[in-house]
Structure formats: C-alpha cells, structure tokens
Amino acid sequence: MIFEYRKRIYGYECDVYGHLNNANYLQLLEAARAEALIEMEMSIARMRELDLQIFVTAFELRYIKAIQLEDIVTVKTWATSITRLRGHWRQEVYDGTGTLCFTAEMDAVFARGGKPQRLSAEVLEVFVSRTETQ
Numbered sequence: 370m371i372f373e374y375r376k377r378i379y380g381y382e383c384d385v386y387g388h389l390n391n392a393n394y395l396q397l398l399e400a401a402r403a404e405a406l407i408e409m410e411m412s413i414a415r416m417r418e419l420d421l422q423i424f425v426t427a428f429e430l431r432y433i434k435a436i437q438l439e440d441i442v443t444v445k446t447w448a449t450s451i452t453r454l455r456g457h458w459r460q461e462v463y464d465g466t467g468t469l470c471f472t473a474e475m476d477a478v479f480a481r482g483g484k485p486q487r488l489s490a491e492v493l494e495v496f497v498s499r500t501e502t503q
Contacts, residue, residue: 370499372405374444378436389436395428398460398473401444409499411492419492420481423456427476434470441465448500453487454479456496 382393389397406412416422436442443463450457455478462471478485488496 371445371447372401372408374401374404374446375441376400376444377441378438380438383438386435387438391432394430394432394462394471394473397442397444397462398446398475401446401460402458402475405446409495411495411499421488421492422480422483423477424480424485425475425477429474431472432470433472434464434468436462436464436470442470448496451493451496451500453490453493454485 376397378389382389384390403413406416442465445461445463446458448456448458455476458475458477460473460475461469462473464470479488480486
C-alpha cells in the first residue's frame with residue numbers, strides 16, 4: 370500500500386534562497402512515515418505500548434528538484450520489504466505540479482528495549498498486510 374501525506378512548505382523551513390532546507394527533508398520524511406504508521410494502525414504510541422521501536426540504520430537521499438516556499442508537497446511512502454527483523458522503505462516527494470523532487474530509501478531494524486529483536490508473527494502480519502504494494 371502506498372501512503373500519501375500532504376504538507377505546505379513554510380518560510381521557517383526554507384533556506385535563504387527560498388528552497389526547503391536540506392535538513393528539513395528528514396523532518397518531512399519522518400512526519401510522512403509517522404502518518405503512514407497511524408494509517409496502518411501501528412502508530413508510534415501503539416508501538417510504545419508494545420515496547421517496539423524502529424531504528425533507522427541507513428538513508429539514501431536523492432535531491433532532484435528544489436522544493437519552493439509555500440508549495441504543497443505530497444510524500445508517498447511504502448515498504449519495499451518487511452521481515453521479522455528489518456524493513457526497507459521508499460519515499461518520494463512531489464511538488465504541487467506533480468513533479469518528482471526528491472527520493473529516499475531507508476533501511477531500519479526492529480527493536481525492543483533498545484536492542485534489535487524480531488517481530489512476533491502477529492505484529493509482522495500487521496506490517497506485511499498493510500504494506501503490500503499495489
């Protein structure tokens with residue numbers, strides 16, 4: 370499933386050139402992933418109840434086109450693979466005209482108590498059933 374998150378870009382998020390500051394791309398991606406988890410019924414609050422964490426282990430970022438002040442962007446987020454221990458996600462950011470501006474690939478490990486740990490079969494099923502690509 371592909372999750373979509375929309376957001377307007379404000380002045381405080383931009384650099385002196387009026388473009389989204391590179392540091393704020395990570396915040397945009399994090400917000401989109403958090404919203405996707407909420408839609409999957411596996412919100413951060415729910416994961417805390419289960420003593421489950423997702424720790425990012427690697428990011429690959431590609432800046433394609435600058436995102437402008439006051440543009441309304443759409444972030445598409447989906448998992449490309451989920452196992453009991455690891456997940457890989459892809460995110461794409463589009464500007465208001467639908468032009469692809471940015472891509473991110475993220476690797477993460479599931480953890481419990483701050484240490485890598487395999488998901489239970491039940492929790493894995495929640496992730497897999499709600500992240501299958503169309």
